[in-house]
Every structure is written in C-alpha cells, then in structure tokens.
Amino acid sequence: MSYTEELGKRAKAAESAAAVASTSQKDRALAEISKALLENKELIIAENAKDIAAAKANGMTEAKQDRLRLDEKRIEGIAKGVDELIALKDPIGQVIDGCTRPNGLQIIKTRVPLGVIGIIYESRPNVTVDAAALCLKAGNVVILKGGKEAINSNICLGKIMRGAVEKAGLPADIIQVVDNTDRETTNELMRLNGYVDVIIPRGSANLIQAVVKTATVPVIETGAGNCHVYVDASADLGMAVKITDNAKTQRPSVCNAIESLLVHKDIADKFLPMIAERFKSHNVKLYGCDRTITILGSSVEKATETEYATEFNDFVIAIKVVDDIDEAIAHIRKYSTKHSECIVTSSLENAQKFQKQIDAAAVYVNASTRFTDGGEFGFGAEIGISTQKLHARGPMGLTELTTVKYLINGNGQVR
C-alpha cells in the first residue's frame, strides 16, 4: 500500500468518529488546538526558521518570505482564529427540509459532514491550521498537503494539532499533514477515490488548474478572480471613484480585487481623469482602449485581449470605454471568471439588468467587490471562495463543508 493510500485509509478510519462527535467535543478539540499552538510557539518558530533559511538559500523574494514567516504575533493570531470557530454554530445535524408523504413516510433532510477533505495549498502555513480547524468544526477529516517551501512549519503544526485532538478524546487522524514534498503524493491524493470525498485547492491559478486536470476526486475550484467595475452613465462619480479605487488598490493581490474598469462613453471624459488622479497616488499602471488613451493621454498603454484577460493581482488595471451597458455586459461575459462583478449606477433599470444578466458568484450594485469574503458575508470564517457552480458558489463557510443525508422513517411501507 502506498504512503498516500495509507493516509486515505487512516482518514476513512477516523471519519465516523469525526462525523458523530458532539459539538462540545469538537469545540473542546478546537480549544486544545488553540492552547497547544500558544504553548508551542517557540517550537513552531524554530521549525519555521528552517523553512525561512531554505527560502533564503533558494533566493525567494522578501515579500514571499514574509508570507511564509511565523512569529509570536502571527501564531497568536492563528490561535485566535481557532478560538473564534468555537463560537460559530455547528452546522451538523441541522434539519434543512422535510415532509410526510401521502403514504405516511416521514422524510427528513439533515446536514452531515462531507467526510474526508483533501486540501492542496501553497505558501502560507497559517492555512494548515485554518483549514484543519474549519474541517474539524464541520465534522470532517482532513488531509493537508502544503507547499514544499513550508514543509517544516506544516509538519510541526500538524503534530501539535494531532496531539490536541487526541487530548480532546478524538482520533489524531482527523488531521493528517503530508510529511513529504513529493509531487507524486499530491497526484495520488487527487485520485484517491473511495478514500477522499473532495479536494479543495487553494493557491495560484496554476495550482488550481493542475488539480482540475489531474483529479478524479470531486474538486471545488477556488480563487480565480478577473473582476470588473462598470461605471454607468448615471453613476454618482464620487461614489464611482471611491468604489473603483477601493476595489483595485485596497489589496490588489487578492481574488476579489478588480482587474478591469469599464466606463460609459457619456461620462468617460469626466470620470477617467478623476479615477486616474486617484490611481496616481498608488502608482497604478494603466492599460486602456483607444478612447481611454485619447482622454488620459499617452501615459496609458494600449490594452489588448491579453490585458483584459489577465488577473494582474497587482497595481495594474485595464480600462475600456463602452457605448452602453450592453457592451459592458458583453465584455464582462467574455472575460469574467464569474467571481465578483460590480455596476455603479443610479438607474434602477440598469442595476436590475446587470444583476440579472451577469453570471457571477457575487454581483454588486454600488459597492466594492472586495466584500466577497466569508467574514464580510457574516459566515465567521471561510475555507476559500468557490468560483465554480457545483456545491458551493462564492465564499465557503462551515455550511459549504457539509453535505446532506435523508433520514426516512416508516412503519412497513413498500412500493
């Protein structure tokens, strides 16, 4: 039996204990994890230092090293995140729907855990704890496969969490961290049908595409976000500047930041200089169509298909002047990754048209796309943002880590 199959087998053996664990037992395990993280700060920092040293030796950029680094404050933040899950409502056992059929059969639709979840992710070791804790709260078993750059940190965090889970009277195998950096293990994990119920990749578009291509286990895609703001002719231009600026520059590296700006031709002369002025303070690089260049001048580089299709994740934006809302909708349909799209408008008709015709997880009227987030939606926590249409769409909280089971009670009914 391969190492990966062994992982799968151990996960399946722990599945039932996780599924039937009471809320208080799961919460006790979360409290133990939080406590153990704080008690083992020095150990974690020491193991993380090995990863940082390797990163330095491999010439990793300072910015990336910073994402990898765990210090006392960050560990406290991670532990606090785990503590916060305790307060969240346990989704397991919730009765969602039900009826009594004419033949007297009582049908009850209840919420149950998904089972064994494989998480494949990169870089930041905090995901190891965040994801494990969320899966545990929803009664699932998790197999975590992080990036090779964080292997020492991840193994250390895994050991600490496993000990804590055991201390709470649950099987340690509810949380397993892959302890090698072998690509073969990742590939096997994605094809471990029968042992793994779902794979959730978290990371770059490349990682996610590789998982989608390779996996035979069902996958929930997360994260790709080529998002747009469309400023309509009737928009409050002050509001449009505020929203566009926020959606682009408040945190450009994340998936709910915008990559393109569409502007109605009637207000382009007035609006484009306003937003360009604002962008200047953040050194945003501008690409634009010919009409944009005519208005803003030659500091704007000509935008091609490539720019409109790119998720820059950076202080870069592609601008297009459009004739009307229909052209805006058509453009978004062509380039959108169906994550978050926004119209700024004062027209009720156009607001409704945009929300009806745009196919995306979140469609905004007069608010920044940056709100597509489990915390901002009031979910308390999130495992990622689903950009596919099956199972979950948009921010995924605890509920999205569950499935359903029908309980049917009869007194001898047959067909």
Added chain:
Amino acid sequence: MSYTEELGKRAKAAESAAAVASTSQKDRALAEISKALLENKELIIAENAKDIAAAKANGMTEAKQDRLRLDEKRIEGIAKGVDELIALKDPIGQVIDGCTRPNGLQIIKTRVPLGVIGIIYESRPNVTVDAAALCLKAGNVVILKGGKEAINSNICLGKIMRGAVEKAGLPADIIQVVDNTDRETTNELMRLNGYVDVIIPRGSANLIQAVVKTATVPVIETGAGNCHVYVDASADLGMAVKITDNAKTQRPSVCNAIESLLVHKDIADKFLPMIAERFKSHNVKLYGCDRTITILGSSVEKATETEYATEFNDFVIAIKVVDDIDEAIAHIRKYSTKHSECIVTSSLENAQKFQKQIDAAAVYVNASTRFTDGGEFGFGAEIGISTQKLHARGPMGLTELTTVKYLINGNGQVR
C-alpha cells in the same frame, strides 16, 4: 474548431437566453415539445425502427431491445412527462437566504441555473426528452450524448425538441443532441471546461466510472447502488419479510433495490426460512455465509467478498447473519455505495444508532429502499440519484439543477 467545441460554443451562446427566460416562456417551450412529440409519433417510430433493426442485427437481447423500443404508448408517456413539468414550481429566482450587514450592505442569495449541462447516457431514448425538459425548466442549456444503439431515435427527438423550443421564442441551441457515435466526442465533451459547467452520466457503473476518470468538467455521479436491509433482533418479522422482499424483487434492475440482507443471529433461525420462502416465488438466487447455509441448507451458495461487493441488479441476493447491529453497521460501511440503507427494528435506540452511523444518501427505518426516487420524495421529477456528496445527494430534482448567485446592494460601501 472541433465539432465538440462547436457544440460547446453554441451552448454558451444560448446560455443567457435560457437563464433569463421567464417561467411562462419555459413552460410554453415545454408545451410545444410535448405537442411536437405527439404530432411526430410516426416519424419517431420510423427512426426508432432503424435502431431496433441495427440492434437485432447486432444480436442485442430481447430485453434490451425492449428498453430501446418506442411505440405510440411510450411516446405518449414521454409527452405526458414533459407536460407534468409545467406544473412544477420554477426554482429560478427563488430567494434562499439573505441579510443586511452592519455596514448596510444588503446580501441576497438567489437561485440561478447551473448553465450548460452535459448528459452522457445509454440505451433508453426517453432519457433524451426527460433530461432535456428538466434542464430547460431549470433554465439550463443541455448537450445530450446518448448511446450509439439509440442514435437515430435520439437525433430525431433532438430535432423535434429544437423546433419546439424555437417555436416558443427561445434559441434552438438550448437543446443539442450529439449526432455522431464517436467516442472521441464523448471524451472531448467531458473535458470541455469553459463551455460545459457540469457532466451528469446516467447508465451502468462502467459508464459512470469512465466519466469520473476522464472528465475535467465537474461530474455528478449517479446511480451505483449496493444497498442493504438489516433485520434487527427486535424486528417485526412480518414487516421485515415484506420490506426485504419489496426491496429485492419489486424491480431488481434499479439502483435503489437491495443486493444484500443482514440478519441478527437471534432471529435468523426464524426469519431466514420466512424470507427464503418468499424469495422462492421470484426464483431469487441466494448466496450466504456459513450460518445462513446451516439454516437454509445447501441450496444456498457460499457468499464471498465478491458477492457482498456486487451490485447484481437481478434476482440474486447475498445474505449474512451478524452478531449484532455493530457488525451490521461495519459490514455496510465496508460494502455500501452510500445510496440507500435500511434497518427493520422495533428498538428506538437501534433505529437512531443506524441513522446516525450509516453514511448514505438515504437511511431508512422500517421502509423499503425502493422509495429513494424523485417522484416518491415528492420532487415531481428527477434527473438521477446522486451517490456522491458534492452539490447533490440522493434524488436530484429541479433544485439540484441550479446553483446560487449573491446579489449585493449598497450605496457606496468600501472596505
């Protein structure tokens, strides 16, 4: 551009029209389809005759030929099925959840179509119409790839439906039938990411496994059913005979029929002869463990791992005498495909234990597993029975052919 990509492109082009079509427009299309089927009975029967002739030439069994055959009565039945969808509630636009956040953002979670659905199926041509009509009612676009044995029937039904959809003012491409029997087209369809949002295979376990292995588009698995009845020590044995017999013999070819029977050792001496007597009238072939053979005699063949793991889909059953409910639960955990499982018992404790610990789409107390069905659950119609945990579990009706979209309304909110 390949033929399959062309199909995908045309489907995507029709997607928006299907998604925003009003309920009355979709219902008009359904009515036109039903009418056109009745008006074209002779044509359908003539095209179906070509398939039947080919089947005969290829030595297809009479039973399979019968499943393939379309006669006047069957076409009327198919048309009636389409008519019945008109009465069902349109799931699109339903508001599922929502809130107003502390910052004033109004978040509305609504139901929207999945988009483009690929259905890959075998044999019975009625699926061509059933599946297309269900997808249409839920605002989806469908690409249908049936089996080569029904190719002439399927193409003919596709043409009739496309004409009807157009007559109702919707794009014909809402329904497309693959008009070749090329395996390459099927494989391409399963990997048409960007054009196809979900693949639903319907048919044999082999077909479904092939789709799971090949597809990069998300798949909803349907149909595999290795289901069990466990007769507890406290069971009403008359009820147990009735339920076991019904679950095995009422329609053994379908996925919600049982394949194995587990019997508590304390009542095995009494119950096994009762059910064996009943099975005799259906000529059910019996496999059993040593204890079963001791009780029922040598007419029972020895059951091995293979029999317990097999979905016979026939008048065949594997029997095992177990020491207690825990052994029954462990056996089911090992062999179940997580479709439908049943306990017959008078013990509330054991009923609750079974429903809590068994992981399956439908877990029955004192009723036949044959009720796992969209019609029996009150869904009005079903596209299949999902045996996986993502997106949908158990019978899939109109709701399961939808996804969600968040509409977010603000007045200038930024982060």
